[in-house]
Amino acid sequence: MTQSSDRHTAPRLRVGILGAGPVTQAIHLPTLARLSDDFEVRVVMDVDGATAEAVAGRTGAASTTRAEDVFGDPSVDVVVICSPSQFHAAQVIAACRAGAKAILCEKPFAMTADEANEIAKVSEQTGVPIIVGAMHTFDPAWLAAEAEWGSLIETSHTIRSTVVIPPNSQFEDLATDIVARPLSPASNQTDPEAAVRAVTDGIMGLAIHDLPLIRQFLPTFADLDVLRAELASPWGYVISGTASGKVVHLQAGSTDTSAPNWTLEVIGDELSLRAVFTPSYVQGGSAVATLYSSAASKTFGPYAFSGYEAEWMALARVARGQEAPPPPVELIDDLRFAIALADQSSSHVRNNRKSVA
The missing domain is CATH 3.30.360.10 (Dihydrodipicolinate Reductase; domain 2)
Structure with missing residues (x-):
């Protein structure tokens, strides 16, 4: 099996991350470093400004304490949601309405079935695809x-x-x-x-x-x-x-x-x-x-x-319209x-x- 995409011809996808905690630091940033032909981190948001700045500095990205700055950034193609679970549903919906090319949301992507149904409806309305980070x-x-x-x-x-x-x-x-x-x-x-x-x-x-x-x-x-x-x-x-x-x-x-x-x-x-x-x-x-x-x-x-790299490569194909x-x-x-x-x-x-x- 290979881990390939049109990485030599397609422009890199620009990533905005919500939440600079352990999942971002220990999982996603190392994975993105291995996939740098396909992705670049543009902005990292965390409510702790010092953490956001320190983590963003590892990749040369901007930092912010406001989720709205990520949703409203025209240079962001892919929104990654690594915030505490109770914020996932609202942030997924906001990213859809902001017109992201794709969203990667850590599990669980919602806390109730009603939230999940609302996400599905908004995703269908906006055409923004969602991948849940269930790496297995x-x-x-x-x-x-x-x-x-x-x-x-x-x-x-x-x-x-x-x-x-x-x-x-x-x-x-x-x-x-x-x-x-x-x-x-x-x-x-x-x-x-x-x-x-x-x-x-x-x-x-x-x-x-x-x-x-x-x-x-x-x-x-x-x-x-x-x-x-x-x-x-x-x-x-x-x-x-x-x-x-x-x-x-x-x-x-x-x-x-x-x-x-x-x-x-x-x-x-x-x-x-x-x-x-x-x-x-x-x-x-x-x-x-x-x-x-x-x-x-x-x-x-x-x-x-690993499954971490595979989920990101699936996200790249989805964001580029190569895969449903x-x-x-x-x-x-x-x-x-x-x-x-x-x-x-x-x-x-x-x-x-x-x-x-």
């Missing part, structure tokens, strides 16, 4: 396996996501220059609402990386039934349920070791898939995906480029699936905490 969906090893897995969607019966990683702060502290990062309070395991927030944050902040991949194997999630949802200690979750007649199991936890594990498995009677991803914040190339059958196995990857963007209904269904999972899991956690209070 663009990973070349995953896409190579997808091209070969045949009837696995129909024949699979069990889906397992296992994530064991060091705290993000360990990666952030090494890869970024953020000063005075606010500390997240430890979750109060005895407070039902604190526990609900913890499991919701785990689903919408971590599990959401894999939920679009999992949803591919669920013809419908209208019958989603979460049967178990618990918090792990000191951090993490264990969630089990069913949808489309299949078992879905998600588990995540934290480790202080240097041996992270990010694995997604799809198991069928005749064929199974195992994809091993690199952790977030790690610029470590692609996943490794293996299809197993009773007769043989076939492995895809690792490829030299993902249908808005796909993005909305991904979000609805995540919200349904979070809502049902939260109800279990709340009820469990109240029953032992």
